[in-house]
Amino acid sequence: MSSEVTRKRRPSEILKRGYSEKELDSVYSLAKFSLQSGNIRRAEIIFKGITEVAPEYYPAWLGLAYVHIETADFDPAVFCVRQALRVSPSSVESLLYLISILLTTKDYGTAGSYLGEVGDLIKAKPVSPNLEKFYEIQLIRYQNRES
Known part of the structure; x- marks a missing residue:
C-alpha cells in the first residue's frame, strides 16, 4: 500500500471537501452574529474553524483580524489581514x-x-x-x- 493511501487525514482536510460556498457563508454569518452579540470568543472560534477548513475564504480571515483588533492583539491581526490579501490581493x-x-x-x-x-x-x-x-x-x- 502506498503511504498516500494509509496517511491519516487531518479533520480540516476532510471537512474542507464537505462544505459548499453556501454553507461557508452560513457559518460565517453565525460568526458575524456572534460578534454583533458581543460574544467575541465564540466568533473567534468560528472564524478560526473556517480558516482551517477553507483557507481561501478570505472574509473569515478578516473576521478573525477584527477579533484581534478588538482585543488589541495587532500582530495576529496583521497576519490575518495578510492572509486575506494573499487570497484577494x-x-x-x-x-x-x-x-x-x-x-x-x-x-x-x-x-x-x-x-x-x-x-x-x-x-x-x-x-x-x-x-x-x-x-x-x-x-x-x-x-x-x-x-
Missing part, C-alpha cells in the same frame, strides 16, 4: 483593515502608501458607501497623525 476592505492597524501602531509611512493604493482602487472601481466612509476616516486619521 485587491480587496479594498482588507487593505483598509491593514491601514487601520498600521495607523493604530503608528506605522504612518506604510499606512500612507496603502492609502494611496486604496485611493487609486476606489477611483478605478467604486466601492460601497460604508467602505468609502471607512477609507475617508483612515485618510483623516493619517492626515491628523502625530508629528
